[in-house]
Amino acid sequence: MKPLAPMVIAGALLGLAPNFAHAQAPDPIDSLKRAIRTAENDTSKLSAMIALSERVYAENPDTNKTICRSALALADRSLARPDIGPIVRSTLLKYKASAINNLAASHYMFGDLDSALLCFREARSIHAANRYTPGIADALNNEGLVLGILGRYAEQRDMLFRAKEVYVNAGDMGSAAKALNNIATYYKDQGRPDTALLYWDSCLYIYEGLQDLKGIADSRLNIGQALGEQGEAANALEQYLISERLYEQLNDDRGLAFCLGNIANILDAQGLSEEALVYAHRSLDIKIAIGDSIAQAAERMNIGTILEDQGEHDLALAEYAKSLAVFARSGSLSNEAAVHGRIGSALKNKGDLDSALVHYRMSRAISETIGNPADISNALYDLGHYFEQTNQLDSALANYRACLAIDERVKDRQGQSFALFSIAHIKLLQHKPAEAEQWARRSLELAQELGFPRNIMRATEVLHQALEQQGKWREALGMLKLHRQMADSVEGKEAAKNTLRLQLRYGFRQTQVADSLRHAVELAHVETERQAASAEAEQMAFRNKALASGTLLLLIGGGVIFQLDRRRRRAKYQRDAAQLELKALRAQMNPHFIFNALASINDYVLENERDLASDYLTKFARLMRLVLENSRKPLVPLVKDMEALQLYMELECLRSNGSFEHVIDMATDIDAIQVMVPPLAIQPFVENAIRHGLAKKDGNGHLGVTIRNRVDHLLVTVEDDGVGRGRSTTSAADNKTSLGTHITQARLDLLTMSSRRQATIRYTDLPQGTRVEVELPWVLQG
Secondary structure (H helix, E strand, O other), X not given: OOOOOOOOOOOOOOOOOOOOOOOOOOOXXXXXXXXXXXXXXXXXXXXXXXXHHHHHOOOOHHHHHHHHHHHHHHHHHHHOOOOOOHHHHXXXXXXXXXXXXXXXHHHHHOOOHHHHHHHHHHHHHHHHHOOOHHHHHHHHHHHHHHXXXXXXXXXXXXXXXXXXXXXHHOOOHHHHHHHHHHHHHHHHHOOOHHHHHHHHHHHHHHHHHHOOHHHHHHHHHHHHHHHHHOOOHHHHHHHHHHHHHHHHHHOOHHHHHHHHHHHHHHHHHXXXXXXXXXXXXXXXXXXXXXXXXXXXXXHHHHHHHHHHHOOOHHHHHHHHHHHHHHHHHHOOHHHHHHHHHHHHHHHHHHOOHHHHHHHHHHHHHHHHHHOOXXXXXXXXXXXXXXXXXXXXXXXXXXXXXXXXHXXXXXXXXXXXXXXXXXXXXXXXXXXXXXXXXXXXXXXXXXXXXXXXXXXXXXXXXXXXXXXXXXXXXXHHHHHHHHHXXXXXXXXXXXXXXXXXXXXXHHHHHHHHHHHHHHHHHHHHHHHHHHHHHHHHHXXXXXXXXXXXXHHHHHHHHHHHXXXXXXXXXXXXXXXXXXXXXXXXXXXXOOHHXXXXXXXXXXXXXXXXXXXXXXXXXXXXXXXXXXHHHHOOOOOEEHHHHHHHHHHHHHHHHHHOOOOEEEEEEEOOOOOOOXXXXXXXXXXXXXXXXXXXXXXXXXXXXXXXXXXXXXXXXXXXXXXXXXOXXXXXXXXXXXXXXXXXXXXXXXXXXXXXHHHXXXXXXXXXXXXXXXXXXXXXXXXXXX
């Protein structure tokens, strides 16, 4: 297969996956069957049938088809009755759409993507007629999944953005974050990891604002996966470890299992195969405990890959065989194709070339049955590599060319880079240096655009040999120099990788020691309890004598202690309440700003305005990073907060096509590094000025922020020349912005309490516009 970073087959937890019907967590199968038999009406029966469908679809897609078709027939009969009311009709339509959606899941698992797409569209049509917004958005997401597998990426992108807009317009920020995650996954699959990370950062920002620990854990898992694919192992591992702690805190076994599997992949990629196996088996144990056979099979594939890296071909093949049996039984064709490819590689490495070829061809045949371009491309690449190693160069070339054609069609630039180099290498082996030069130059150009040092090194090596064989000595020397530079770069990365490997191994050993020490402490505790039990009898007599006198003292002191403890608990409650409120006040920025910013980037990309898109993207990414960093602290340096505010104003100005000028004027006698302020305390007032004043003004406007030293406090003034508060009409978006200013007032009240100095806000209506003055108490670092 193409040399990509190893990944869990099931992907990130919040990756593109069908969002099946919105029933509660499924009951045991026997209970659901009983509920279907004993249901008092059609609505209750349909509810149980949909829940049963959700329970069995992954394990038994055929049974799921039968259940869904029975549910559809029942829904149609019930809807045909003339005596049903509008509420019951609406409920029946939701269940009918859910049955169609779940039927699509079975089509999808059997590789019948066209039928799956038709079902998802029919479900969306029913939800639209029923005006059920969550169902519409879910169906759009599911359509996007299938379109992506079919290689229809432009349509996929459109569906995902439409789903996001539906959630945003409905004010469902949690679901909107999930839609952003799907968009991030789309960009990752398109070879644009930086853009994907931006969307995942946005997901994380929203979930932190909502205090959604599950969303935070999932987002960090996805961010870690993206960082791992970019070679940033240390940063990826940091994200995974945070996710691991959160999943353990939430008792989320499924999330924890996937997280542990990804940690195993990172460790294996760094050459820590023994440590990787520990994490992979922890992941597998959890997946066995929760009874998810598909996830177990995926983890066994990962374990097989780790064993293969250790040279344990037979053990790897045993794990692959277990995976293959599950995937074949469940009809999971994409995973089945992937396992055949892994088995082929293991057999080839073992020296059983004939059997390896059988499995490679099986992988290709299954992939072509599904029609998934990525799967077909991987299978072709595996076959090409097999034929190259067995010196069947014409067959290798044919497979590499077919692989390149698919990668070009679906715009997989990373895949193109591998295919171009592979073709160039075959041409060189066929003693066709001029043709090898042409292919290698294309490979080099693409590798340089993508920033792949290893691919640049490979392409320049072929180019050097091809040019040398043609007698182009000067150019050959230039390519040799570039090749050595890239080799040095790769060696430097390998050295850094070795350092990281040592650090990771040291950390892993520390964890093992900590576990051993924890076990020793537990044993010591048991022994202590045993000794204490033997001494307890001797102490009993003394305790009885002391009890009478102690009771009297307790009665006297109890009242005093109760009052003191009551005060202490009240004070603790107030402190905890303040801390909770501070956490709730994170993510001050109106979520609509995030979606508007992403929409602007999307528009720039669609209009092919790359420079504007790049500039906007860079500023937005920096702002999101600042917001995420600053919002975790009660106070931040003024310089950091003003940087975030400046970026916010620049982005809003760009989005409104430069409809207003903006400036931040800070007095020179203020040390912006030492002065500390609440993060994003001024931003809601700037947002008010833009939305309430400047956005509703005819012509260009002006927005100014001045910061002055006033002896015992800091005076921050936000002034605009917009329409003013009196002429500004109120809308739902305005109410959300106003909520931001109310929250800021609450934060300033908390600052007043903690600093014992007054923090105030004053509004002044101007003949043209509004002035807001915010007084912040002086707080210095340290």
